[in-house]
């Protein structure tokens with residue numbers, strides 16, 4: 001493998017370009033008409049336009065991607081996450097075209113993609129699953145007796161599910177039938193498949209997932225990520241390790257994840273998601289057969305480059321991870337910066353990035369797919385960038401994230417930056433006292449608050465004024481510089497000119 005086509009966009013495409021270059025591989029970017037000037041396109045060695053902005057005609061089009069691979073002379077394909085990453089047919093098409101697929105075998109993608117089949121397989125492999133159905137429900141009567149058997153509350157889920165769609169929590173028998181109908185029709189709309197099943201609804205669990213890495217000879221785990229900070233089943237903040245996972249629990253959950261991966265003949269990087277209940281029991285939820293958004297927190301505490309490992313494994317090389325037991329070092333936190341407007345019910349915000357000052361400094365990693373001049377549209381996911389920090393322990397990681405969030409200045413679209421600041425300042429979060437319903441109870445954190453907003457707006461104003469002054473080549477402020485906050489910092493900088 002010499003030249004890798006990256007069938008994706010945004011931050012993950014750029015992330016993969018970087019790994020390719022460090023591995024001595026050439027990178028081919030593909031882009032829709034909307035992404036011509038995106039950072040991933042500029043960073044790659046070759047760029048191939050694959051169609052209009054609409055994903056179905058570009059990033060989701062298997063024929064266009066294969067044509068792009070052929071035209072650019074690529075001999076490998078990395079799918080990233082989202083788009084076609086978990087489409088077994090895409091993995092097969094790539095193989096069929098004689099190219100190297102940088103991901104798990106199509107059979108493993110398929111086995112884990114069907115949730116009830118995955119549950120059956122996991123049960124057979126001795127991996128604990130949430131009590132409930134291991135096949136799609138056939139009628140309301142069967143659903144009722146199963147629900148009675150496992151006890152309410154239960155959750156109805158789409159067999160072909162993903163992205164939190166087609167799920168309904170049911171607390172009493174009379175709500176069951178309407179929930180089956182609603183989940184079924186949502187599933188049909190989202191996945192073209194109305195099959196649903198049900199399982200026990202676990203009260204206030206944590207979402208804890210295990211990173212797995214498998215090559216031809218070995219399957220290992222790289223510990224957990226805590227992803228309980230979710231809004232509408234979408235993760236917003238992730239960390240590694242988890243305050244709720246001791247060394248013994250990590251080994252137990254890790255062994256379950258390795259068993260899950262082995263049961264489907266897994267290769268490459270993958271993630272087993274678990275619900276961890278308050279009593280310490282844990283249940284397999286699903287396996288994501290791809291690199292995940294939140295992979296960097298694991299990279300920082302384990303000192304591994306997961307995308308590089310994917311490239312090595314795809315080339316038939318052994319993973320470069322040691323076979324002795326690995327331990328996380330320090331603490332990492334990731335905040336997903338999205339173009340969602342807290343002042344407008346978290347609806348996506350669109351516009352042109354007018355100004356961007358990414359955070360930097362010790363322990364800060366900025367994985368972003370945007371730059372000044374880029375347009376944020378409604379065509380793609382609202383995640384603009386990931387801000388990731390590492391520090392020796394959790395309190396220092398939180399303080400570092402707080403500092404980095406203050407340094408970040410982004411002008412042009414509304415973002416959830418203020419939410420992240422409020423979360424870092426929150427006592428319950430600082431205590432690690434979280435579960436997947438945390439943000440349902442603490443919706444106050446999602447709402448704009450004058451103090452956080454004033455602080456962030458001040459930073460924006462100072463950065464813009466600084467930028468304008470720099471362009472005009474004249475000093476901006478002549479204050480004596482004893483003020484605090486963004487203006488004070490700016491004044492001190494000016495005084496040094």
Ligand code: ADP
Pocket residue numbers: 130155161162163164165199200201202203205207230233273275285286436
């Ligand atoms: P999807 O594939 O749509 O993302 P998942 O099965 O991964 O669906 O579940 C998404 C989220 O829904 C989980 O992270 C969790 O917050 C919640 N959830 C799913 N199943 C249960 C359950 N049995 N009990 C409680 N919460 C659940």
